[in-house]
Amino acid sequence: MNKITLLAGEPNDANRDYLPEAIKGSRMVVNENGNNSQVYPKNLKEFHESITDDGLTDTWFEYVPESYDPAKKTPLVFSMHGGLMTGWGQCIYTSWTHVADREGFICVFPNAHDKRMWMIECDPNTIDELSQPMPEGIPSLNEPTGTVEEYHDLKLVLALLNRMKQRYNIDEGRVFMQGMSMGDCMTSQVARYCGVHFAATAGSGCPTNPLLMFAPEGSVINKGGAMDIWQSRLEHDRTPFHYGLDDRAVVRKNLEYWKIINEADVPPVISIRGEKNFAFYRGKKANVVLMDVKNRDHGQTFDDAEMVWDYLFSGVRKEPDGTLAHTPTQQEQAGDALAVAVCEGADNAWVNGAVVSMKAPALRWEKLKYHGLNGDQIVRGSYLCVPVAFLADAFGGTLEEDENGRRASLTLPDGRVFAFAEGCIGCTVDNRIEAMLCEAIYRDESLYISLEWFCRFALNWQVSEYDGVLYATDHYSVLSRYLSWLLQDLLRGDNE
Template sequence: MDKKIKLIPGICDTKNRHYLPEKLLDGKTTVNENGNNSQVYPGNLKEYRAVLADDIEDVWYEYVPNSYDPEKKTPLVVSMHGGLMTGWGQAVYTSWTLVADREGFIVVFPNAASKRMWMMECDWEKVIETLGQISGDVPLLHKPENHVEDYHDVKKTVKLIEKMKEKYNIDAGRIYMQGMSMGNAMTGQFARYMGSILAGAAGSGCPTNSKLLFDNRHRVINQSGPLDIWQSRLELDKVPPHYREGDHETIRYNLEYWNLVNGCDALPQIGIRDEYNFAFYKGSQGNNVLMDVKNRDHGQTFDDAELVWDYLFSGCYKDESGRLHHSEPRKKWCVDEVNFAVAKDRRKAWVNNGIMEIHIPCFFWEKIKYHGLNGNAIVRGSYAYIPVSSLAEIFHMRLKTEENGRVAYLCGAPQIGKIISEEVEEIQFAEGNIACIVNNSVESMYAEAVMKENELCVSLEWFARRFLRLSVSECDGVVYATDHPSRISWHMADLIQTYLT
């Protein structure tokens, strides 16, 4: 049986400006926007209608790949659409059907019961207060009634999972849920209250309001216990305005919530692959993963489903007692074995996924042009500076100083992890000089060496690139370096700053 993924060519509708254009139903069209990208309508996607709960007819879409083997226990993925969208829309805006083709699992895409909007718990008064402050096509939530377990969308989702188990040979220990935008909020709600029937939950965009995660004594609100969790964030996204809390704050609370529920380690293992920023938290009872995508707007990346499956869902399951277990996932976590980061005004550094002290706080120094500008100046660059003495500790070099520290020598080959620069024997720095002496030859740095708090300081970016050939990026006062192309994102920068405080 062929389990190879194959993309079907489509015609991209570049003039589309709608959330979910009906034209996608023709099986020939795709749309691409910096929040959502589509494939052509999958051929095996089938629509179903039935009464599942509360005497209400519901609609859902099932995807059964040709690779499905009814003789084998099969995982089930329930994928929840965003607000103003549909189950079939979620199917074309994700890669779940393509991953299912290879893996043989079944995916079900339910519709929200009313107005293409899920019934969600929320602070209704704040929603109404905020309504007059927003414009455009931002959807209005349903007014929540009764308890979460009584919401029709929650009840019908439970019944739909039961129906899938009756209809197909579903592995009850390998049922997962994922959602986008409002579908992510719905997934989070389901995971907190009904998550005992899931092994893992994931979502992109729209993290949960912290007031729904913790009570007024900051105790977690949870009825389901540990789950493997994946939280995809988009650098340019914003939390809903009725949350009345900042973007960073909301994302940190969502991380903290599942770290507490899952008994996760205090520090994550960080890995950055180009624009994809990962923080992997290993837990005694469940794992928690943050992915922040640089330069991405609200929605989900098309490969989000692939990443969730490869790194998380493929390696977690529950036994008959409901206890969560782990096996080797399809792909090993993409942790940076070599990395270091510093943050403006912080006296700590992130080194190979641990924390070490530096001798004075990191500061930024500007390179300026002023000749021929009639007394004015132009900033041509701004660089993170740390003490030469801290460079010696991070990169395992010997330090010598003269002139009360105004002259410093780094001796021996700089090394971090498995990376070593054998060409270096000695580097000399001197206060006020843009030059340094490398193996008795003159070289220029990005900017001059600076004395601060009795420490001679130079550019960390320059040092990392020049001697270790590392990829270095900066965001919001955080500089991150590793041994492959990487671009640190806004939320990852905030996370690192938090740990370096």
């Protein structure tokens, strides 16, 4: 395996430009919580030619790694820049060239033809407004002309694909595309209309307007067929205002669209690895992956390319008949083997990769301070609590109850014995007193304790919470926005 070499750059921490032009060909690097750059690769080559049937001249950038072997069939990755950016800008804001150095595949980074903005399909009710001149710093869209297949930028993609096949020994079954922001929308457009040419596509930072994906009666609009799909979403990102829908609805619709086409209407395999939240859907025709990244703004993570390659692109090819063939990916699409998630108000839980029912729903309890406050109070802690009976079921313990369930003794498989009683913040662990985060409470004929406390204290697990969902597992993990909503849907049985 070829080695990746990270070059030391010259940080420009004073930069506030979206894409500082001085980076091109230099060692300058910039870092922002949505876009982080690498040193401009020396093997990145610029081309200016007319290769489409309309005679227009285009610009693109090719990266052929030194590890490329012309005697071997080689995968090809298109990577599409965001609005107001360039092909070389997309190159330095990703790690595609690093992954290519190791794997030996070729990358191509096209420029949008006009105004550094891709021509993409738009809602006809808003395109007139969005294509008008905007205030300084706000880009206006290129007004689409003709059918999608007639858009110049789409023609450029197909012409570039043919050119790359002529110049290099490209494996026609392993052609991929990834895009960021407006490049995400462009990639989605290519997938929906010209997907026959690609085995898989991926995008980060801008889901597609659902009005372009679903007909008014609810059927999907698609000419490209099934393919493996990757969608990267970022916690602090927001969908475009002109979609007229909130973030949750837009992301859900984008996910649902490809689940329908790929026949992936199954519960996902879920894993959280650090700040990256994964949901893997395995379909009859093709797979779908959602990666939700905690504490990131609009753009793409620097390792997005690595994630896409390792977990998706590395294990799929498109056969001549249009079907997909899957082999093991370099990183397994495996769920967290030991994990528990609950949702406030839901009587289902997620346990080790499956939805299970609980005796009573998870509920929230607040720990209060009120002494010395003249009748006022301060909330010192807010905790999702679950029945002790659920803990026994989820962790293979033995439960004994007394006083109609107001006292409970839980014996874990390792022999430790926990005893709880209604109204007491203390419990006993092997006959020794231990204070919990909040008192045990009795509701719905069940004795409840804090799930956070139990997972942290008894199991030494990582625990995180977002929007009424708590996720606990045995390794570093931080629950993010969209996966918490996905878990809400799963545990509440709400997929509308």
